[in-house]
Structure formats: structure tokens, C-alpha cells
Amino acid sequence: MEEGIFFLSKEETKKKLTEGRLNVSVFGLGYVGLPLAVAWCKAGAKVIGVTKNKEHEELLKKGISPFPEDLELKKEYKECYEAEKIEITSDSSYAAKNSDLKIIAVPVPYDIATSTINYSALEDVANNLGKSLKNGDIVDLESSVPPGTTEKILLKILEEKSKLKLSRNFGLVYSPERIYVGRALKDLRENYPKIIGSSCKKSLEIMSVFYEQISKKGVILLNSFIAAELEKLFEGVYRDVNIALANELANICEKMNISYEEVRKAANSQPYCHLHQPGIGVGGFCLPNYSNYIIAKAKELNLEVPVIENGRKENEKLPFLMAKNLIMYLRSMLELENINILVLGLTFRGNTSDTRYSPAIDFVNTIVEKVKAVYVYDPFVKRPLENLDKKAKIVENLSELKEKAEVLCIATDHEEFKKLLSSNELIDLLKDPKIIVDFKVVINNETKAKLEAFGAKVFIRGEPVSFISGLNSNLTK
Ligand SMILES: NC(=O)c1ccc[n+]([C@@H]2O[C@H](COP(=O)([O-])OP(=O)(O)OC[C@H]3O[C@@H](n4cnc5c(N)ncnc54)[C@H](O)[C@@H]3O)[C@@H](O)[C@H]2O)c1
Missing domain, CATH: 3.40.50.720 (NAD(P)-binding Rossmann-like Domain)
Known part of the structure; x- marks a missing residue:
């Protein structure tokens, strides 16, 4: 029987992936999870992908990507499926049992109406993983989450359910997804370094060897889960606030009959200025959630964050x-x-x-x-x-x-x-x-x-x- 991946040497880790002996499960095959599944497949892994979306499951089981707007993803998913390197299922416990590396890409939405964060999908996956976690497995959370989630929710459930211990028996990292939907595979492979955070040094070592095979820009390692969680959220908050600013400046230009775009381009020729484009508001699953996670965390910490709060309000x-x-x-x-x-x-x-x-x-x-x-x-x-x-x-x-x-x-x-x-x-x-x-x-x-x-x-x-x-x-x- 092969040794669990958490205990492999760097050299063995690399070989396990490139020689096609690594079994990966990906929980969530949405805008983020599907490209991840394909990137791991193409790097050499055998992948079991889990979706709870019936319509997507039907398409995926015919080799069809539910996101036809991303042409590269559409083509490469079909190739992986036809080569029988990716298996699609809605059965989380089957995927959990039959994999060494478990990647989570399910949503953790913030409900504006009730000001609450819904962890149910993540908890469901964590419970399924905990039940069948083996000595030597590694879990990698890639969803965007409120700070503290990896340790306080995921790790807690994994250790309670499995009776195994982080660093002694299994590995865990938080590695946020930084992709731009529509060009996800290119982003994953070519555009940015992969961020990996963990309090467990061995987990960082193994996951960096894996991700160095996928990401041409390499990896950036952070020494805690929470630093990596914050890194992802700060990227989004930066954009949310700056879009609010861009809209205010565009308003000034409109009233003064000046072209904002002309001014913006000239201003951005200075390396410290990164003015964004104005628009009709900020949407998508990411930016509104990220600012709301940080606002909620600041409240817990008894801190005021008027810049983030006002930016969010103006964008809404x-x-x-x-x-x-x-x-x-x-x-x-x-x-x-x-x-x-x-x-x-x-x-x-x-x-x-x-x-x-x-x-x-x-x-x-x-x-x-x-x-x-x-x-x-x-x-x-x-x-x-x-x-x-x-x-x-x-x-x-x-x-x-x-x-x-x-x-x-x-x-x-x-x-x-x-x-x-x-x-x-x-x-x-x-x-x-x-x-x-x-x-x-x-x-x-x-x-x-x-x-x-x-x-x-x-x-x-x-x-x-x-x-x-x-x-x-x-x-x-
Ligand atoms: N969409 C983006 O641009 C983007 C970019 C970076 C990071 N993220 C983050 O990635 C995460 C996923 O986002 P997304 O856009 O891919 O979401 P999505 O809604 O497109 O996909 C979610 C997937 O999770 C599955 N799922 C839901 N509950 C599940 C459960 N209990 N068990 C197993 N699978 C389950 C769904 O069936 C679906 O396949 C979020 O945390 C998001 O913030 C998204």
C-alpha cells in the first residue's frame, strides 16, 4: 500500500502527481472548482469532482462544461472527461473516501438581509471528509471565507470527526483562488503565484511541490491559515473600495464636462496610482461578500471601518x-x-x-x-x-x-x-x-x-x- 501523501518526500510528491498516481477530489464544480479540477487533471492527477447542481451534473457527465463562455475550459474539460481522468458525482462521501488530496471550492455566502454568513456547504463537505479522513491525507480549502474559518470551522470538524490530528496524521492548507472567471485556467497556470497558507510546515511543503507543477509563477507561502484568508479578502476589498472611488471621480468629471477616461489613463501613468473604471455598480459572488466578511469581522473586533463600509454602501x-x-x-x-x-x-x-x-x-x-x-x-x-x-x-x-x-x-x-x-x-x-x-x-x-x-x-x-x-x-x- 502506498504511503499517504502527507508523509512523502519532496521528490516523491512531485512524482506522485506527474506519474499519474495522485487521487484528488474537488468539492464544488462551479466557476472555480471546475477549472481547478481540470488544472489538476492536466497536471497528472486522477480527479473525482463533486457537484450538487443536477443540471450541471448532467452536462458534465456528457463531457460538456456548464460554462461555455470559457472556451479553454470547455475544450480541456472535454479532453479530461474523454480520457477518463475525471469522474463526476454528487456523492461527497464517495469522493472523500477515494482521494488523497481533497480540495474544497464551495460557496460561503454572506446574506445581506440577515447579516449572517452561511457555512452550511462547507460544514457539509467537512463532515463528509472528517468521516473518512485517512492517515496521510491532505485537505486544501480554496473557497473565499471569513477570516478564521479554516481553523475554527474546517479543522475543528476534521479533527473531531476523524479523531486524527493536524500535522501528526494529516495536512491542511488554505489556498485562495485568485482566478478571473472566463480565463480561469490561464490565471491558474500563468498569471499569478498561488498563495498557500498553513500553520503546518509539512502541509506547506507538499502543497508547494504540487502547485509548482501547475503555477508557472510559483507559490507564495504564508505561515498561517488566517493570513492567506485575509490576503484573498484584502484583494477584493481593495477593488470594492477603489471602484466606489472611481465612480465618485467619474461623477466629478461628468459634471465638469471632462473625460474621466482621459484623466484616468494619464493619472495611471504614475506607478502609485491605479484608478479603476466607473460603471453601474459592483456585483458577482466575490467583492460584495469579501467586504461584508471584513465588516463583520471588524464589528467582532470592535473596530470601525468607515472606508470599507461606505465604499460597500455606495456600490450597493x-x-x-x-x-x-x-x-x-x-x-x-x-x-x-x-x-x-x-x-x-x-x-x-x-x-x-x-x-x-x-x-x-x-x-x-x-x-x-x-x-x-x-x-x-x-x-x-x-x-x-x-x-x-x-x-x-x-x-x-x-x-x-x-x-x-x-x-x-x-x-x-x-x-x-x-x-x-x-x-x-x-x-x-x-x-x-x-x-x-x-x-x-x-x-x-x-x-x-x-x-x-x-x-x-x-x-x-x-x-x-x-x-x-x-x-x-x-x-x-
Ligand atoms: N466566481 C469567482 O469569480 C471566484 C473567484 C475566486 C474565488 N471564488 C470563491 O470560490 C468559491 C466558489 O465559488 P464559485 O463561483 O465557483 O461558486 P459556484 O456557485 O459557481 O459553484 C459552487 C459549487 O459548489 C457545489 N456545492 C454546493 N454545496 C455543496 C456541498 N454541500 N457539497 C459539495 N458541493 C457543493 C455546487 O453544486 C457548485 O458546483 C467561493 O468561495 C467564491 O467566493 C470565486
């Missing part, structure tokens, strides 16, 4: 404010009850199918109450969404649009929209006064000039003569 308000400003502008010139609005994009950002906490949904839900009809087109969203107002009409193809729209809003920056905007197709769907509002700055100067030549009035977030941040005096004169 933004899609509603953008909707209000649009309606106010339209009301100043048209009868609202006669207006049709076409919205491009529902996902939380471009080139993904992920609609979790999407600001575009808040925006649509707000404007749909005020006008005759709102049509929504998103190449990645073909079905009604639970949290989208039923009055909003999703069109699968733009050719389905029953009537022309007076207003077109761009709420997500999908690559496809850039092409659409430079074609005549969109203009043909509009009728006077042909108002185009670009919240995501996808329209460049050339496209703007072309659209204006067709008689459209084009407003771009953060650009001169716009009303997006609130009514502009230049427009109301």
Missing part, C-alpha cells in the same frame, strides 16, 4: 441611482409611459454567465416599474432569472424584439456588444430620440461618432456632456 446604491438619474432625464423630455428601453447585459460583468448580485438586475428591476416596457438582451442569459422582475422581457435574439426602443442602455461590457455597436443592427432597433446610455464605457470615440451620425444621442459614463451621475446643467438649459 449605484445601480438604483443610475436608474433614478436615467428616469429623471427621460422624464424631462418624454412621456415615460410610452417609452421602450432595451438593456444590453444582465451579468455582473462582461464575458461571463454569472448573474449573482448583478447590478444590472437591480437597474432593470428599478426602471421596469417606470416605463412602458424593458427588453433585455444578454448572450449568456437565455432564461428568466428568479431575481429579475417578471415584467422585464428577456429576448434570446435581438431579432425577436417586438417593437423599436427609444432608449438603449449598456449595463454589461460583453465583447459581443462592442461588435454589435459598431454594426448597423442596433441602430435599426432604435426609434427617435434614439438615446444610447453606456454605463460600462464600451463605446469608443469612433463608434460614438458613427452612432451620432445615425441621429443617436450618446451618453457615456464619466464622459463629457452626460447626465448619468445626475442631471447635467448643460443638458437642461
Whole structure:
């Protein structure tokens, strides 16, 4: 019988993976777990992937990735599946029993309404792992989690259920996922070093040998779980706060009739300045959760974090404010009850199918109450969404649009929209006064000039003569 991976030498560890003798289970095959499973497979491991999503399970068992927008993932998943190097199951205990390295990528959501963190998926996986944990196994938590989770929740359950001890019998690391959905495999393999944190030196040693086979940029080792947990959250909080700042600065530019983008580019030529782009709000599963985890932790510590709290609040308000400003502008010139609005994009950002906490949904839900009809087109969203107002009409193809729209809003920056905007197709769907509002700055100067030549009035977030941040005096004169 082979020795458990926790007790291997560095050289044996490397061989175990590259010679195809390492059995890995991945709990959660979502935007993060599926690329992880594929990356480990391609590095040489045999993988058992666990999903609780029935629809995804059916597709995966046919060799089809549920995330077709990521072409590399789609291709490589198919290859792994056809080579029988990845097995798909919904049975966590089967996966737990039949693997040496157990990777966890399930969500730990923060519920804004109740201000509570839902650990149930992680606890479920931990209980399953604890029941069958063997001497020499290693567990690797890759979900983003509130600080302290690896030790206080995962390790506690593992030790209680298995009666084994960290460092003596098994290994444990926290290794956050830093990928950008849509280009996950490239990020994992080429773009950033892998962060690995653990209070157990041997766990760090083994996992760094493994991840050095996958990540070209190598690994960064941290000496505690909590430091690695915070590292991931700080990346997200930095972006959340800076997006709030970018939106404030864009508002100033709009009111002063100055191009924010022009100023931003020039400012960012200085190495200490990293101004972000403005938009319609911040969504996705990550950034809102991360700031909320940190705000909750600060409360526990009796610390005030006004910068993070205000950034979060401003970002939450933004899609509603953008909707209000649009309606106010339209009301100043048209009868609202006669207006049709076409919205491009529902996902939380471009080139993904992920609609979790999407600001575009808040925006649509707000404007749909005020006008005759709102049509929504998103190449990645073909079905009604639970949290989208039923009055909003999703069109699968733009050719389905029953009537022309007076207003077109761009709420997500999908690559496809850039092409659409430079074609005549969109203009043909509009009728006077042909108002185009670009919240995501996808329209460049050339496209703007072309659209204006067709008689459209084009407003771009953060650009001169716009009303997006609130009514502009230049427009109301
Ligand atoms: N999506 C991102 O861009 C991103 C980036 C970095 C980190 N993360 C973090 O990665 C984690 C996963 O995010 P995601 O976007 O992949 O989520 P997801 O919702 O796309 O996928 C979650 C997966 O977990 C499975 N699952 C749920 N409960 C389970 C259980 N009890 N047992 C086994 N499997 C279960 C689901 O079936 C699904 O396959 C989160 O902590 C997230 O914050 C996400």
C-alpha cells in the first residue's frame, strides 16, 4: 500500500502527481472548482469532482462544461472527461473516501438581509471528509471565507470527526483562488503565484511541490491559515473600495464636462496610482461578500471601518441611482409611459454567465416599474432569472424584439456588444430620440461618432456632456 501523501518526500510528491498516481477530489464544480479540477487533471492527477447542481451534473457527465463562455475550459474539460481522468458525482462521501488530496471550492455566502454568513456547504463537505479522513491525507480549502474559518470551522470538524490530528496524521492548507472567471485556467497556470497558507510546515511543503507543477509563477507561502484568508479578502476589498472611488471621480468629471477616461489613463501613468473604471455598480459572488466578511469581522473586533463600509454602501446604491438619474432625464423630455428601453447585459460583468448580485438586475428591476416596457438582451442569459422582475422581457435574439426602443442602455461590457455597436443592427432597433446610455464605457470615440451620425444621442459614463451621475446643467438649459 502506498504511503499517504502527507508523509512523502519532496521528490516523491512531485512524482506522485506527474506519474499519474495522485487521487484528488474537488468539492464544488462551479466557476472555480471546475477549472481547478481540470488544472489538476492536466497536471497528472486522477480527479473525482463533486457537484450538487443536477443540471450541471448532467452536462458534465456528457463531457460538456456548464460554462461555455470559457472556451479553454470547455475544450480541456472535454479532453479530461474523454480520457477518463475525471469522474463526476454528487456523492461527497464517495469522493472523500477515494482521494488523497481533497480540495474544497464551495460557496460561503454572506446574506445581506440577515447579516449572517452561511457555512452550511462547507460544514457539509467537512463532515463528509472528517468521516473518512485517512492517515496521510491532505485537505486544501480554496473557497473565499471569513477570516478564521479554516481553523475554527474546517479543522475543528476534521479533527473531531476523524479523531486524527493536524500535522501528526494529516495536512491542511488554505489556498485562495485568485482566478478571473472566463480565463480561469490561464490565471491558474500563468498569471499569478498561488498563495498557500498553513500553520503546518509539512502541509506547506507538499502543497508547494504540487502547485509548482501547475503555477508557472510559483507559490507564495504564508505561515498561517488566517493570513492567506485575509490576503484573498484584502484583494477584493481593495477593488470594492477603489471602484466606489472611481465612480465618485467619474461623477466629478461628468459634471465638469471632462473625460474621466482621459484623466484616468494619464493619472495611471504614475506607478502609485491605479484608478479603476466607473460603471453601474459592483456585483458577482466575490467583492460584495469579501467586504461584508471584513465588516463583520471588524464589528467582532470592535473596530470601525468607515472606508470599507461606505465604499460597500455606495456600490450597493449605484445601480438604483443610475436608474433614478436615467428616469429623471427621460422624464424631462418624454412621456415615460410610452417609452421602450432595451438593456444590453444582465451579468455582473462582461464575458461571463454569472448573474449573482448583478447590478444590472437591480437597474432593470428599478426602471421596469417606470416605463412602458424593458427588453433585455444578454448572450449568456437565455432564461428568466428568479431575481429579475417578471415584467422585464428577456429576448434570446435581438431579432425577436417586438417593437423599436427609444432608449438603449449598456449595463454589461460583453465583447459581443462592442461588435454589435459598431454594426448597423442596433441602430435599426432604435426609434427617435434614439438615446444610447453606456454605463460600462464600451463605446469608443469612433463608434460614438458613427452612432451620432445615425441621429443617436450618446451618453457615456464619466464622459463629457452626460447626465448619468445626475442631471447635467448643460443638458437642461
Ligand atoms: N466566481 C469567482 O469569480 C471566484 C473567484 C475566486 C474565488 N471564488 C470563491 O470560490 C468559491 C466558489 O465559488 P464559485 O463561483 O465557483 O461558486 P459556484 O456557485 O459557481 O459553484 C459552487 C459549487 O459548489 C457545489 N456545492 C454546493 N454545496 C455543496 C456541498 N454541500 N457539497 C459539495 N458541493 C457543493 C455546487 O453544486 C457548485 O458546483 C467561493 O468561495 C467564491 O467566493 C470565486
